[in-house]
Amino acid sequence: MVFVVLDTARADHVSACGYDRPTTPTLDRLVASGAGISCDLVSSGDWTLPSHASFFTGQPVVRHGAHSLPDTGQPLMGTMRIRPLTDTLPTLAEHFQESGYFTAILSGNPVVSGEAGLFRGFKKGRAAAEMGQLWGADMLAAVDDILALAPKEEPLFLFVNIADAHQPWSAVPPGLDWVQAQPEHRPWMKQVYSGAWTGAELEDHLDRAQNGYDYGLYRADEVLDGVLARLDATRDGPRRLVVVSDHGEFLGEHGLVDHGRYLWEPNQRVFMLTSPAIELPAELASLHAFHVVRDGALPSQLAPAESVAYPDLLWSNLSSGTKGVHTSVARWEDDVKWTWTEGACTRVDLAADPGELAPVDVACDPLSELVAAAQASAAAPVEMDPALLERLRAAGYVE
Ligand SMILES: [Zn+2]
Known part of the structure; x- marks a missing residue:
C-alpha cells in the first residue's frame, strides 16, 4: 500500500x-x-498538520485536535504554535504495523514529523528539517534508502509527502513550452496584504506566483513518477495506490497568497486518485482517505464535508495582523457552502458563484454544532506526553 x-x-x-x-x-x-480521480474533495483542515492528522486518524479536525492554537500560552514548535496529534486515536500506520506490514514515512514537509505526533506506527521515517531539503532527487534518494531497508517478504505500507509545490517556489528553468522561465520567487505576503502593490505590478507578481506554483506542482508530479518507478523496480505483486492533496493554495484570489488562513475554495478543494479505482462521491471530506487507504473502500456512513481553520500567529505576524486571525468553519452540501467566521455566517451557491464573490449573510443554524466543537477544540489545553515534550525541548522546538 x-x-x-x-x-x-x-x-x-x-x-x-x-x-x-x-x-x-x-x-x-x-x-x-x-x-480513478475525484477533483472535488474537500480538505478537512486548511494546512498541513490538521489535514495529515485527519488522513492518519480518519477523524475531523475538531475531534483529533492537531492544529494551530490562538493562545499564546501554548508550547511553540518552530515558528508555529500547535497542538501535536495526541496518542489517543489509532492511526493508519499502527493498523498496518499490527497487520504485519513494514511501515515507513518520508516527508518533504517538515511539519509532517515525529514532533507533530505524525510518525506514530511507522517503523522507519524521515522528515525534512526544512522546506526544500527533501525535494526532487533528494526525496528519491531517501526512497531508495527506505526500500533497501524494507524486507521483501513483508508487505509494505509507504507514506510519502511530496512538498515540491509548497513555497518557496524554485526557479522555473527554460525549455518548457507551457511556462515561462523565471528566477526563484520568494513569498511576499506583506506586500500583497498591505496593498503595497496594485495594478500591473500586482498582476506581474501574481503571474510569477502562478508560474512558480505550477512548476512546483510539475516537479512534485515528477517525484511521484520516480517513487512509482522505484517501487516497480524493487517490489513484486499488485500495489494499491492513493494520491491525495492536503490543501490548496491562494494565488491572488480574495487578496490572498499562500495557504492556511481561510476556507475559500482555492485553499480547500483538493483531489484524490485511487488505483485500483474506487468511485468517490462529490463533496467527500478528505479525512475519508483514511478508510480508502486502510480498507480499499469508503465507510457505509459518510461524515459531512467540513473544514476548520484556526488563527495562526505566524500568518498574523507576516501580514501585520491583518490576515489569518480568525477561527473559521465551513460545510458543503452539494453546491451550497456555509461558512462561519467569528460570529458571522454566509451562504454561497458554488454553481452560480464559483468564485465566492457574493456570499449572502445568513443565520448560523446549519453550522452551530460545528462552531461549538471548533471553539471547544481551540480552547482545549494541550495534553502533551512528557516524553514528547522532552524530545521537543531537546530538539529546540519548545521554549
Ligand atoms: Zn501542506
Whole structure:
C-alpha cells in the first residue's frame, strides 16, 4: 500500500483534473490507465498538520485536535504554535504495523514529523528539517534508502509527502513550452496584504506566483513518477495506490497568497486518485482517505464535508495582523457552502458563484454544532506526553 500526499496541490491546477497546463503528467498517465480521480474533495483542515492528522486518524479536525492554537500560552514548535496529534486515536500506520506490514514515512514537509505526533506506527521515517531539503532527487534518494531497508517478504505500507509545490517556489528553468522561465520567487505576503502593490505590478507578481506554483506542482508530479518507478523496480505483486492533496493554495484570489488562513475554495478543494479505482462521491471530506487507504473502500456512513481553520500567529505576524486571525468553519452540501467566521455566517451557491464573490449573510443554524466543537477544540489545553515534550525541548522546538 502506497499513500502519497502531493502537498499544496489545489484541484483546479492539476492537469488530471482538467487544468490547461500539463502540470501532472504522471497523474494523467495513471488516470489514462484506469486509476480513478475525484477533483472535488474537500480538505478537512486548511494546512498541513490538521489535514495529515485527519488522513492518519480518519477523524475531523475538531475531534483529533492537531492544529494551530490562538493562545499564546501554548508550547511553540518552530515558528508555529500547535497542538501535536495526541496518542489517543489509532492511526493508519499502527493498523498496518499490527497487520504485519513494514511501515515507513518520508516527508518533504517538515511539519509532517515525529514532533507533530505524525510518525506514530511507522517503523522507519524521515522528515525534512526544512522546506526544500527533501525535494526532487533528494526525496528519491531517501526512497531508495527506505526500500533497501524494507524486507521483501513483508508487505509494505509507504507514506510519502511530496512538498515540491509548497513555497518557496524554485526557479522555473527554460525549455518548457507551457511556462515561462523565471528566477526563484520568494513569498511576499506583506506586500500583497498591505496593498503595497496594485495594478500591473500586482498582476506581474501574481503571474510569477502562478508560474512558480505550477512548476512546483510539475516537479512534485515528477517525484511521484520516480517513487512509482522505484517501487516497480524493487517490489513484486499488485500495489494499491492513493494520491491525495492536503490543501490548496491562494494565488491572488480574495487578496490572498499562500495557504492556511481561510476556507475559500482555492485553499480547500483538493483531489484524490485511487488505483485500483474506487468511485468517490462529490463533496467527500478528505479525512475519508483514511478508510480508502486502510480498507480499499469508503465507510457505509459518510461524515459531512467540513473544514476548520484556526488563527495562526505566524500568518498574523507576516501580514501585520491583518490576515489569518480568525477561527473559521465551513460545510458543503452539494453546491451550497456555509461558512462561519467569528460570529458571522454566509451562504454561497458554488454553481452560480464559483468564485465566492457574493456570499449572502445568513443565520448560523446549519453550522452551530460545528462552531461549538471548533471553539471547544481551540480552547482545549494541550495534553502533551512528557516524553514528547522532552524530545521537543531537546530538539529546540519548545521554549
Ligand atoms: Zn501542506
